Amino acid sequence: MLRICFTSDDIARTRIAPAPDPLWELVMSLHMLRPQPGDLLFRHWRRTIGPAIRQAGLGERLRLLLALTPTVGYFPDFLNPYAAIHGLEPGLEAVRSTPKTAIHHDLQHLAQSRPLPRGARLLATGDPRTLTELTDTMRTCYSLTITPYQRTIDSAVSQDRQIRTTALCTGGVEGLLASLRPVMYWNSGQLCLPTHPRDQEVHLDGRGLLLIPSYFCLTGPVTLFDPDLPPVLVYPVAKPPDALPIGQRPPGALSALIGATRAAILETLAAHPTTTTDLARRIGASAATASEHTTILRQAGLITSDRDRNRKLHSPTALGLALLNANDRT
Template sequence: MAMLRIYFTGEDLARTRIASGPDPLWELVLALQMLKPQRGDLLFTGWRRGATAVLRRADLGPPLRLLTALNPNVGYFPDFLNPIEAMRGLEYGLEAIRRTPKDLLRRDVLQLARSRPLPARVREVAEGNPRMLTELTDTMRACHDLIIAPYRHGIETAIDRDRSARVSALAGGGVEGLLGSLRPLATWSAGELRVPTHRDQELHLDGRGLLLVPSYFCVSGPLTMLDPALPPVLIYPIERRPDVLPLREQAKPDPLKALIGATRAAVLQAISTNPGTTEELARRVGISAASASEHAGVLRRSGLVFSYRDGNRMRHQLTPLGLALLEHNYSAY
């Protein structure tokens, strides 16, 4: 039976961790695959209808057809679409795609071509044509804005809930308790994690540890990269309860955005939801770390945020004034 087997050493157990939130490129790649029906996706029927309609209206044309050709919903899809840098935020991930070495682009495209016919334009991707890679990543950003961003609140709520459960398992049973909590998606035993729904593959961590990445749009079972030299990750599906089904968030007047600007309001709300580091704020809001630091600085000087240094990282939390401002903003609805 086909199965993914991940082999751990004692060093790997010490370096295994849980992602701090969703990976925007994994969510995008898996969401695009879900535009075509697949097993286990009944909860996404309404989302698929809406996403298909909004993409049709956007009329992204040949670039979207190229992206979907590179990202089939069955079988292999290229590793270069999911660089580890995306864990820092969407723009970091897109920049990493544009900087992918030509030999890796060529290798991934050839691997994909073994299983399906590809359009002629894929050749320019394999050759690392800068214009084509920019067009590809611009299309990925547009798709993210259209079919992922409107559902951000539900996605983050569901992933935060899963992460809390994994952290509890880690606190109660160590890394072995954490890995054991993945059952029935995966089975942990004697230094080996087995994923029965995966293609036949062996992954030796060799002291690098494993990053567990919970995913909202993953439905087929845990996934990993084909290239064993890449940073080891395991993307796994989370539970989607009725309160976080993929429903588009309705736009409504927001006096806070009018007062301090949409991005700064999003930073303030992100700090309220989950106080954290500048890098975590950047990921949650979808901006660069430099921009997150700048906005947090303005909020701090305005008395809305308190920041303190934790090692070499800066952490942020709301002041009573910041909390009062948010509570007044919500009550205005």
């Protein structure tokens, strides 16, 4: 059992992540690429993504990334930096900037439980080229495993946040923590995770706890191994019986017509008007890249951009929605 111990300062500093953490979702999705015992939720997603991953031709780079994210037991903390809460690119930059000593320590710990491929040796030295190749592979995998399904993921996480926010409004932070049953329960200043594989006690020491709702988290809550890192707790959100249904497949004909990223942007904007910054986070791109794509889509008459006080919100035009509907029919 894992017990997370709170002080009054920790109660005051506990919060919920504003959106899915892209790198936690990526690591959890890499777990789901490999069938889990009793897992039927992601079977259609796995059948769709498997060929796309193979066609990407990632080879040894993918083998290294999968070796770093085993489905059972420890995986390196440096793959999930706190900066990723601000988006995919800040998270990948934080991975590339990880101190050599931290990478070496994490890989040394991982090597105690399983053999690692040759690329791990260079990675353990903090080799810049190997780190760049690793984050490039992570970005490619994110575009294949997460981006096409972002609308479904965001919707499920948003619904979970509403549940937690209601619990917070009616019962304070203790009510929020109590609402996380049955995967964990609140008891006398401790958040207890009975199914956690390690018997461990974590003291927050006034730092608070960041709760991160996750779509691809399946078997139970996950936290970082190093207790000195900013405390986070990743927990599963409710999912329909057939997670990531056929309707949320990677855009086909539309992707071929306007490109996968622009198709994903249209899909995202169809859910609700979005700023460039938020759009960049949702599609896993930089703000500059998102701005460039929205400019092209606006010039093509597929989206409009309207000022709302100090924000500019993008939304699809009738033509953009017609393209999305035609793509769904095909």
